[in-house]
Amino acid sequence: MKMAIQIEKLKYSYSAHSPLVLNMPSWQVVQGERLFLQGPSGCGKSSLLNVISGILPVSQGQINVLGSSLDTLSGRQRDHFRAQHIGYVFQRFNLIPYLSALDNVRLACAFNGQRPERHAMEAQASSILLSLGIDQDHWHKTSDQLSVGQQQRVAIARAMIHQPQLLIVDEPTSSLDHQSRDAFVQLLLRQVESTNLTLLFVSHDHTLSPYFSRSQTMNEINDA
Amino acid sequence: MPKCNPIFFKLALNSLKSRKGSVLLTLLAIIVSVYVLIGVEQIRQQTKQNFNSTIAGTDLIVGARTGDINLLLYAVFHMGAATQNISWKTYQELSSLSSVNWAVPISLGDSHQGYRVTATTPDYFKYYRYAELQPLQFEAGQAFKDVYDVVLGAEVARKLDYQLGDELVLAHGLGSTSFSLHKDKPFRVSGLLKATGTPVDRSLYISLPGMEAIHIGWNNGVNSNPTAISDAQSLTPKSVTAVMLGLKQKTATFRLQRVINEYREEALLAMLPGVTLAKLWQITSVMEHSLRLIALLILLSSLLGLVAMLLASIRERQREIAVMRVMGASPWFIFSLIEIEVMLVTFVGYVLGILSLAGSFELAKNLALEQFGLHLSANLFSLEQLIYLGFIMAAAFIAGLIPAIMAYKQALGVCLD
Numbered sequence: 001m002k003m004a005i006q007i008e009k010l011k012y013s014y015s016a017h018s019p020l021v022l023n024m025p026s027w028q029v030v031q032g033e034r035l036f037l038q039g040p041s042g043c044g045k046s047s048l049l050n051v052i053s054g055i056l057p058v059s060q061g062q063i064n065v066l067g068s069s070l071d072t073l074s075g076r077q078r079d080h081f082r083a084q085h086i087g088y089v090f091q092r093f094n095l096i097p098y099l100s101a102l103d104n105v106r107l108a109c110a111f112n113g114q115r116p117e118r119h120a121m122e123a124q125a126s127s128i129l130l131s132l133g134i135d136q137d138h139w140h141k142t143s144d145q146l147s148v149g150q151q152q153r154v155a156i157a158r159a160m161i162h163q164p165q166l167l168i169v170d171e172p173t174s175s176l177d178h179q180s181r182d183a184f185v186q187l188l189l190r191q192v193e194s195t196n197l198t199l200l201f202v203s204h205d206h207t208l209s210p211y212f213s214r215s216q217t218m219n220e221i222n223d224a
Numbered sequence: 225m226p227k228c229n230p231i232f233f234k235l236a237l238n239s240l241k242s243r244k245g246s247v248l249l250t251l252l253a254i255i256v257s258v259y260v261l262i263g264v265e266q267i268r269q270q271t272k273q274n275f276n277s278t279i280a281g282t283d284l285i286v287g288a289r290t291g292d293i294n295l296l297l298y299a300v301f302h303m304g305a306a307t308q309n310i311s312w313k314t315y316q317e318l319s320s321l322s323s324v325n326w327a328v329p330i331s332l333g334d335s336h337q338g339y340r341v342t343a344t345t346p347d348y349f350k351y352y353r354y355a356e357l358q359p360l361q362f363e364a365g366q367a368f369k370d371v372y373d374v375v376l377g378a379e380v381a382r383k384l385d386y387q388l389g390d391e392l393v394l395a396h397g398l399g400s401t402s403f404s405l406h407k408d409k410p411f412r413v414s415g416l417l418k419a420t421g422t423p424v425d426r427s428l429y430i431s432l433p434g435m436e437a438i439h440i441g442w443n444n445g446v447n448s449n450p451t452a453i454s455d456a457q458s459l460t461p462k463s464v465t466a467v468m469l470g471l472k473q474k475t476a477t478f479r480l481q482r483v484i485n486e487y488r489e490e491a492l493l494a495m496l497p498g499v500t501l502a503k504l505w506q507i508t509s510v511m512e513h514s515l516r517l518i519a520l521l522i523l524l525s526s527l528l529g530l531v532a533m534l535l536a537s538i539r540e541r542q543r544e545i546a547v548m549r550v551m552g553a554s555p556w557f558i559f560s561l562i563e564i565e566v567m568l569v570t571f572v573g574y575v576l577g578i579l580s581l582a583g584s585f586e587l588a589k590n591l592a593l594e595q596f597g598l599h600l601s602a603n604l605f606s607l608e609q610l611i612y613l614g615f616i617m618a619a620a621f622i623a624g625l626i627p628a629i630m631a632y633k634q635a636l637g638v639c640l641d
Binding site for chain 2 (some may be wrong): 053056075076079080082083084086088090093094095096097098099101106108110111112158159
């Protein structure tokens with residue numbers, strides 16, 4: 001079994017004198033798993049996601065994501081790693097406000113560094129937007145002209161355009177009502193269905209857990 | 225990093241567009257400061273060039289012994305007065321020297337409505353050169369022939385509205401409200417000079433015999449015995465104020481200068497007009513530096529405005545920076561993005577500032593020459609301008625470091641909450 005995320009004896013605090021935010025003896029996520037991670041806010045969720053995506057550097061313990069030891073990579077290498085292998089969807093404000101939906105998706109491609117053929121990239125962007133139910137009429141609108149649900153779907157497109165191996169979705173449904181919340185999760189799961197992508201879905205709302213193959217709470221994995 | 229991807233440029237451009245109002249205000253401030261900075265610099269250079277080209281082609285100016293700047297002031301700029309004249313005999317000796325190509329005497333002392341009158345020979349119009357050795361040209365008419373002919377500089381003719389053939393009366397002395405007029409001997413306008421942007425524009429030219437004629441019977445500034453001219457012989461002047469010399473060989477200038485300065489018969493001073501002009505210009509250097517300083521301060525203040533605008537925006541952009549970070553943007557990318565925005569606004573401001581300056585120079589060209597005697601030939605697309613552009617862009621880059629470093633730090637410790 002290949003591991004998507006492997007954490008050993010990880011300790012993290014924002015500064016030398018502040019209390020530990022993360023203290024994780026051991027935690028694994030198997031590749032291809034759809035994991036639901038539940039926890040209230042302030043339990044170190046965001047810090048964990050920052051560490052996994054390589055935005056925050058690790059000083060104590062080991063963390064291996066998709067075969068790369070993030071604790072040994074430089075900041076630049078971690079940025080590059082994130083651009084190539086990780087997709088990320090926030091709870092709100094996912095899009096650069098002054099770029100159109102399509103340009104937001106294109107921008108993610110640009111950060112990826114591998115320059116695919118322009119046509120191929122455009123075709124890919126179109127197909128992914130269409131498959132997420134974003135009509136062509138909306139492609140050139142900026143986020144303030146799109147509904148919250150549409151913004152979240154464009155965010156998925158942006159996170160998946162470069163075909164990441166790990167998709168982190170952080171409280172994406174907190175600004176959606178019940179009905180659209182379920183529709184969003186179903187759409188997301190359908191999107192990753194046929195792939196070997198590892199999905200890490202984080203939410204405080206435990207009613208969503210039945211959609212996922214495995215469910216854990218932050219308290220189970222974090223001793224801090 | 226894929227820094228050359230066109231979408232990054234689009235990102236910076238759209239980011240600026242999304243803050244249209246404050247960006248436009250900042251842009252306006254930069255346009256104004258570039259306009260003032262380059263405008264002041266251009267006018268300063270033009271003035272200096274104009275000033276230094278007041279007289280050209282004259283190798284030496286000779287007058288009674290005094291300071292060289294003083295001699296330049298009264299002989300060329302018609303400011304102040306000569307304390308002493310040099311004798312006609314000396315003038316004749318100077319003009320007969322083997323190294324001298326031409327010698328033009330000038331005699332000063334009278335005026336017309338505040339404008340100085342220069343008595344000289346018709347050779348003056350032949351040998352006087354200004355700017356890049358440009359000769360004087362007649363707008364209408366010709367040099368004086370008759371004793372009572374007068375030639376007017378462009379400004380005199382324009383301001384006092386004289387035409388060819390008009391008659392005018394000269395005043396004794398230099399004040400504009402002199403009471404002792406040479407009423408008995410009116411002059412007739414025989415020629416009008418074209419504008420030159422030099423003191424020539426503000427002068428009236430008469431012949432040396434003309435000058436003698438109006439002073440016959442005058443003693444100590446009072447017309448005691450107004451008699452008619454008895455014979456032409458008596459119209460040869462006994463003295464002149466200064467003599468302009470043109471040499472056959474420039475290399476002889478310093479030798480001749482020494483010879484004249486050591487002349488035994490009379491205390492004389494010979495000076496090189498070019499050197500003395502440069503010396504005189506030095507006096508204005510304080511003014512020059514303060515103008516420059518003011519222009520620089522204006523640039524500085526508008527750059528600070530740009531920085532303030534961006535600093536205020538960084539706070540709003542916290543989320544946007546977070547989004548870019550998860551897409552894989554490095555903190556350096558965020559840094560560069562802010563700097564690109566600064567450079568973009570500054571560059572556009574520079575280009576618009578230069579264009580509006582070129583436009584105004586074009587519009588004000590004739591007015592500047594007529595009103596101020598200033599040749600505005602804006603050289604706005606030169607190598608020197610590139611240096612200014614480089615300087616302004618460098619200043620903008622340094623100013624941009626403040627918000628860019630703020631954004632960089634924010635990107636480093638970005639919190640995805």
